[in-house]
Amino acid sequence: MTALSAFHTPRHSSDSNALSLTGIFRRFQHIIELNNKALEIISAMEESLGGAYLFDKVFLERSIARLNDIIREVIYNLNAMSKNAYLGLYEPFEAIKNSLEDILSGGPGPYHDQLTLPYNQLNIDMDMLVGAKNANLGEVCNRLHLRIPEGFALTTQAYRLFMEENGLLEQIRLAFNANKNNEEVWRQVKQLFEKAVIPEQFEQAVMAALSELYERLGRRPALAVRSSAVGEDTERSFAGQFKSVLNVRHEDVFRACKQVMAARFSPQVMAYLGNDDISLNVLPMAIAVQEMITASVSGVIYTRNPSNPLKKEMVMSAVSGIGASLVNGSAPSDWYRLSRTHPFKLLEARLNTKAHEHCLDTMPSGLRRGSALLTPRMLQMVAEAALTIEKAFGRPQDIEWTFDDLNNLVILQARPLRLQSASPALQTELANQLQQLPLILKGKGQAAHVGIATGPVVHVSPEDDLTRFPVGAIAVSKNASPALSPILQRAAALVTEVGSPTGHLATIAREYRTPAIVGAEKATELLKEGMEVTVDAYDMCIYAGGIPDFLTMDTLEEDVFFESNEVRTMRRLLRWIAPLNLVDPSSSMFAPENCQTYHDILRFCHEKAVESLIHLQTLTPSSETMSSNLLEAPIPIGIHIIDLGGGLKPGAQPNKKGATVPLSGILSRPFNAILKGLLREGAWDKEPAPLGMRDILSGIARPSLSLMGIPEYSGKNLAIIAENYCNISLRLGYHFNVIDSYLTANPDNNYIYFRFVGGFADEERRKRRASLIVSLLQALFFRVEQHGDLVVGRVKMLDDQQTENILVKLGELIAFTRQLDVRMTDDESIDRFFDRFLKQTSAQTASVE
Amino acid sequence: MSDQTIKLLVIDDEPIVGKRLKQAFMKMGMEVETFTDPREAMNTIKQKSFDIVVTDLKMEGMDGMTILEEVQKLNPKAKVIIITGYAQVDTASEAFRKGVFDFIPKPFRLEELKNIILRAMSGALSESNKNI
Numbered sequence: 010m011t012a013l014s015a016f017h018t019p020r021h022s023s024d025s026n027a028l029s030l031t032g033i034f035r036r037f038q039h040i041i042e043l044n045n046k047a048l049e050i051i052s053a054m055e056e057s058l059g060g061a062y063l064f065d066k067v068f069l070e071r072s073i074a075r076l077n078d079i080i081r082e083v084i085y086n087l088n089a090m091s092k093n094a095y096l097g098l099y100e101p102f103e104a105i106k107n108s109l110e111d112i113l114s115g116g117p118g119p120y121h122d123q124l125t126l127p128y129n130q131l132n133i134d135m136d137m138l139v140g141a142k143n144a145n146l147g148e149v150c151n152r153l154h155l156r157i158p159e160g161f162a163l164t165t166q167a168y169r170l171f172m173e174e175n176g177l178l179e180q181i182r183l184a185f186n187a188n189k190n191n192e193e194v195w196r197q198v199k200q201l202f203e204k205a206v207i208p209e210q211f212e213q214a215v216m217a218a219l220s221e222l223y224e225r226l227g228r229r230p231a232l233a234v235r236s237s238a239v240g241e242d243t244e245r246s247f248a249g250q251f252k253s254v255l256n257v258r259h260e261d262v263f264r265a266c267k268q269v270m271a272a273r274f275s276p277q278v279m280a281y282l283g284n285d286d287i288s289l290n291v292l293p294m295a296i297a298v299q300e301m302i303t304a305s306v307s308g309v310i311y312t313r314n315p316s317n318p319l320k321k322e323m324v325m326s327a328v329s330g331i332g333a334s335l336v337n338g339s340a341p342s343d344w345y346r347l348s349r350t351h352p353f354k355l356l357e358a359r360l361n362t363k364a365h366e367h368c369l370d371t372m373p374s375g376l377r378r379g380s381a382l383l384t385p386r387m388l389q390m391v392a393e394a395a396l397t398i399e400k401a402f403g404r405p406q407d408i409e410w411t412f413d414d415l416n417n418l419v420i421l422q423a424r425p426l427r428l429q430s431a432s433p434a435l436q437t438e439l440a441n442q443l444q445q446l447p448l449i450l451k452g453k454g455q456a457a458h459v460g461i462a463t464g465p466v467v468h469v470s471p472e473d474d475l476t477r478f479p480v481g482a483i484a485v486s487k488n489a490s491p492a493l494s495p496i497l498q499r500a501a502a503l504v505t506e507v508g509s510p511t512g513h514l515a516t517i518a519r520e521y522r523t524p525a526i527v528g529a530e531k532a533t534e535l536l537k538e539g540m541e542v543t544v545d546a547y548d549m550c551i552y553a554g555g556i557p558d559f560l561t562m563d564t565l566e567e568d569v570f571f572e573s574n575e576v577r578t579m580r581r582l583l584r585w586i587a588p589l590n591l592v593d594p595s596s597s598m599f600a601p602e603n604c605q606t607y608h609d610i611l612r613f614c615h616e617k618a619v620e621s622l623i624h625l626q627t628l629t630p631s632s633e634t635m636s637s638n639l640l641e642a643p644i645p646i647g648i649h650i651i652d653l654g655g656g657l658k659p660g661a662q663p664n665k666k667g668a669t670v671p672l673s674g675i676l677s678r679p680f681n682a683i684l685k686g687l688l689r690e691g692a693w694d695k696e697p698a699p700l701g702m703r704d705i706l707s708g709i710a711r712p713s714l715s716l717m718g719i720p721e722y723s724g725k726n727l728a729i730i731a732e733n734y735c736n737i738s739l740r741l742g743y744h745f746n747v748i749d750s751y752l753t754a755n756p757d758n759n760y761i762y763f764r765f766v767g768g769f770a771d772e773e774r775r776k777r778r779a780s781l782i783v784s785l786l787q788a789l790f791f792r793v794e795q796h797g798d799l800v801v802g803r804v805k806m807l808d809d810q811q812t813e814n815i816l817v818k819l820g821e822l823i824a825f826t827r828q829l830d831v832r833m834t835d836d837e838s839i840d841r842f843f844d845r846f847l848k849q850t851s852a853q854t855a856s857v858e
Numbered sequence: 859m860s861d862q863t864i865k866l867l868v869i870d871d872e873p874i875v876g877k878r879l880k881q882a883f884m885k886m887g888m889e890v891e892t893f894t895d896p897r898e899a900m901n902t903i904k905q906k907s908f909d910i911v912v913t914d915l916k917m918e919g920m921d922g923m924t925i926l927e928e929v930q931k932l933n934p935k936a937k938v939i940i941i942t943g944y945a946q947v948d949t950a951s952e953a954f955r956k957g958v959f960d961f962i963p964k965p966f967r968l969e970e971l972k973n974i975i976l977r978a979m980s981g982a983l984s985e986s987n988k989n990i
Contacts, residue, residue, distance in 0.1 A: 053965065056967075057965060062965045062966065062967055062968070063875060063878050063879070063941075063964060063965055063966055063967075063968060063971070064874075064964060064965040065870075065872045065874070065875065065943050065964055065965070066872065067943040067964070068943065068964060068965045440885055440887075573873070573874050573877060574874075575872070575873075575874040576874070
C-alpha cells in the first residue's frame with residue numbers, strides 16, 4: 010500500500026459507532042448517488058461522441074474535474090463502509106487521473122516514451138504513436154476480438170531515435186539538394202539507411218519484444234515487417250506506396266526495419282505526398298512487426314460496393330495463398346458480391362483464379378471439389394467481421410483478410426474506404442423516405458446512443474447463447490442487463506423496455522457505437538421476432554420495414570464527426586473512463602488491481618457496496634444490541650424492526666424499548682411489498698408437516714454442521730429498513746431467508762438479492778425444495794445459482810412497479826416454502842408444488858409481467 | 859416562408875460546433891453557413907440575409923451580444939439564438955432585454971436547439987401571416 014492510500018484511509022477511531030447500521034447505510038446511499046452522478050457525466054460525454062450533444066473544451070475540463078472528485082469520494086465511502094477492505098483502489102485511481110490530466114492538456118498520454126508496444130495494448134486513438142495500420146489492428150483485436158497476426162509496433166519514438174542518432178535527416182536533405190534525378194536520390198537514400206547504425210536502445214527494445222512474441226506463440230515464426238506511418242490509412246490511404254517486407258528471418262529484422270523506414274523517402278511517396286518536407290513530424294514512420302500467417306486463402310473485402318455505394322451489398326476478392334499478388338494487382342482473383350444483411354447471401358460470383366487447378370483437392374472420382382476458393386461459411390465469416398469493423402470505425406471499410414492453415418480468419422489490415430459522399434439532397438430524400446414507413450413505436454424511451462439502423466428483430470435475454478447473435482440484427486430485450494454486453498458489437502441496434510441512458514448497458518452500447526433506445530415500453534410485444542424494422546435513435550421512432558440502408562446517411566458524410574480533433578480528445582479521455590472490463594463479479598479478475606477505467610472502479614465499488622449491505626447483519630455487531638421493535642402483524646412469525654431512517658412513519662417511531670410497531674406505521678416501500686406477500690391469505694401453509702423418523706434424525710444432526718458460526722442465522726427475525734431499502738433475515742422452521750432490496754424510481758438502482766438455505770429433512774428433500782425455489786425464482790426473472798440446498802437469486806434494474814410485484818411474490822414464497830422440504834418426497838412433487846404455489850397465489854395477484 | 863429554405867448562420871470559434879450543427883440542420887433541409895471568425899461572419903451578414911443566427915457568446919474579436927445588436931439593426935426579422943459555455947443569469951437576462959430569441963448553455967442536446975429553431979421558424983411564419 011502506498012503512503013497515498015494511507016492518507017485516504019477513513020478513520021473510525023474517533024467514533025466507535027462509525028460502523029453502525031445507519032452509518033453504513035448512509036455511506037451506501039451516498040455511493041449510489043455518486044455512482045449515478047458519475048454515470049450521468051460519463052454518458053453525457055459519450056453522448057456527445059454519439060452526436061446527441063454539442064460540447065466544447067470547457068465541458069471536457071469540467072467533466073474530468075468532477076469525475077476525479079466523485080470517483081475519489083466513492084472509493085473513500087466504500088472503504089468507510091467496509092473496514093478499509095478496498096484501499097487497493099487508490100492506485101488505479103491515481104494512475105487513471107494522471108493519464109486524463111495529461112491527455113486534457115494536449116500531452117501524448119500514457120506510453121509516449123515506449124519504443125515498442127505489443128498489439129494487445131493498442132487502440133485506434135494511438136495512431137500518433139504507432140501509426141494507423143497498427144492502431145486499427147489493435148482496435149480490431151482488443152475491442153472487436155477478431156484475430157489479427159500476433160506482433161508488436163515499433164513506435165514513432167523509435168523512428169525518431171533511429172533518425173536522430175544517425176543524423177539521417179541532414180544527410181537525406183543533402184542528397185535531395187545535390188541531385189535532380191529522383192532515382193539517383195533514392196539510390197543514395199537507400200544506401201544511407203543500409204549504413205545507418207541501429208541504436209542500442211532500439212535494438213534492445215526490439216529484441217525484448219521479439220522474445221516476448223516468440224514466447225507468446227511458443228515458436229519462432231517468419232516475420233512480416235510493414236510500414237505503419239502516421240497519416241497512412243487515415244486522411245489519405247497511401248495504399249501500396251510504402252514497403253512491406255515478408256518472410257523475414259529473425260536475424261534480418263533490423264535490415265527489414267531500415268527498408269521500411271527508408272521507403273518513407275522513396276520517389277513514389279514523395280510524389281504522392283506532393284511536397285518535399287521531410288522533417289520528423291511529417292509522416293513519421295512507425296513499423297508493424299508481425300508473425301507471417303501461413304495463408305490458405307487471402308483477399309480484400311469492401312463493405313460497400315464503390316460503384317454503387319447506396320446498394321446493400323459488399324464486394325470481395327480472393328486468391329489462394331498470401332494476398333500480395335492480389336493487392337498489387339499481379340494475379341487474377343475470384344470476385345464476389347454479397348448482401349450486407351445477415352446471412353450475407355451471395356449475389357454474384359466470378360471465379361477467375363487459375364489457382365483452382367492445382368490447389369483444390371481432387372476427389373477419388375477425379376473431379377475437383379467445389380469451384381470457388383471460399384466456402385459459403387468462409388464468405389459469411391469475412392462478411393460478419395467486415396461489418397463489425399465498419400460499425401466500430403463508423404465508416405465503410407477496405408479490409409485485407411486471410412484464412413490461415415487451420416482455417417481461422419485473420420484480419421491483416423482495416424482502413425477507411427473512400428467513397429463519394431452523399432449529397433445534402435440525397436440525405437433529405439432518405440429522411441423523407443424513412444418518414445413514409447409505418448410507425449410501430451414513437452417517442453418511447455431515450456437514446457443511449459444515436460443513430461439509425463435497419464435489420465430483423467431478434468429477442469434476447471441474458472440466458473441465451475449471446476455469441477450466436479446474428480450480426481446486423483436488431484436486439485430487443487426486456488431489461489438493460491449488462492450481461493447482454495456481448496451482443497452489442499454484433500447488433501445493428503438495441504431496444505430495451507427498461508433501462509436508462511445512464512445504465513451500464515447503455516454505456517457499453519456507446520462503446521460499440523450501437524444505436525440504442527432504452528426504456529421503450531412494450532418493445533418486446535410490438536417488435537415481433539423476425540420482423541424487419543428501422544430503429545431511429547435520433548427521434549425515438551421505430552418503423553416497420555427499411556429503406557435502402559440508412560447507414561448510408563451517416564457513413565457517407567464527407568466530414569466525419571468522429572475524426573475531428575475535439576472528438577478524438579474526448580475519445581482518448583473516454584478510453585480511461587468509459588470501457589467496462591470488470592463485468593463478472595464472480596470472476597477472480599473482479600479485483601481492484603484490474604480496474605483499468607473509472608467505469609471499472611465504479612462498477613467494482615457498486616458491487617462491493619451492495620455486498621457489504623447484504624451482509625449488513627453479519628458485519629455489524631451493533632445489530633444485536635441496537636434496539637429493535639416487534640412488528641404487530643397477523644403472521645405466525647415475529648419480525649423485529651430497526652429503522653435506518655424513513656422506514657417508519659414519523660408518528661410510528663416506538664418511544665420506548667419493547668414497544669411494538671403497527672403494520673400501518675411501515676413506510677419502507679420494499680418492506681411493505683414483502684409484507685403484502687406474507688400477509689396474503691393462503692400463503693402460509695398451516696398443516697403440520699408429516700415427519701418421518703429419518704427426517705427427525707437428519708434434522709437433529711444438521712444445525713450443528715452447517716448453521717453454526719453464521720451469525721445472521723442465530724438471532725431473531727430482523728428487518729433493517731429505510732424508505733427505499735430493506736434487509737431481512739428470517740428464520741422459519743429450520744430454513745433461513747435473507748432478502749436485501751433497494752427500490753427507487755430509477756430502475757438502474759433497483760435490485761433484489763434473495764438467499765435461501767437450510768431445512769429440516771434429508772438431503773434429497775432439501776435439494777428438491779431448493780429446485781422448486783429455483784424454478785419459482787426464475788419465473789420471477791431472477792438469475793439463480795444453486796449449490797446443494799443453498800439458493801441465491803438476484804434481480805436487477807427492473808422498474809419500480811415490477812420490482813415491487815416481485816417482492817410481493819417473494820413474501821408469499823417465503824411463507825409457502827416454510828416446511829415444504831419435509832413434504833417433497835419425490836421429484837414429481839416439485840412440479841406439483843410449483844403448480845400449487847402458482848394456483849394459490851395467482852388468483853390474488855396481478856401478474857408480475 | 860414555409861416553402862422556402864430556411865437560412866441558418868452559425869458562429870462559434872470552436873470548429874466542432876459549426877461542424878456538428880451544419881450536419882444536424884442540413885438533415886432538416888436547411889441551408890447552413892458556419893464561421894469560426896465572428897468578423898468574417900458579420901461581413902457575410904451584411905451582404906446576405908439569414909432567417910436564424912446561432913452564435914457563441916464569448917469569442918475573440920467580437921462577442922455574441924454585439925452580433926445580436928448588429929443583426930437586429932441589419933435584419934430585424936432574423937432570430938438570434940445565443941449558445942454559451944458560461945451560462946450566467948445576468949448575461950442571459952441582458953440578452954433577453956436586447957431581444958435574443960433564446961439563450962442556451964453548452965453542452966446541450968441537439969434536440970433542444972432543434973426545438974428552439976422550430977419555434978423560431980413557426981414564429982417567423984405567424985409574423986409573416988399577420989402582415990398579410
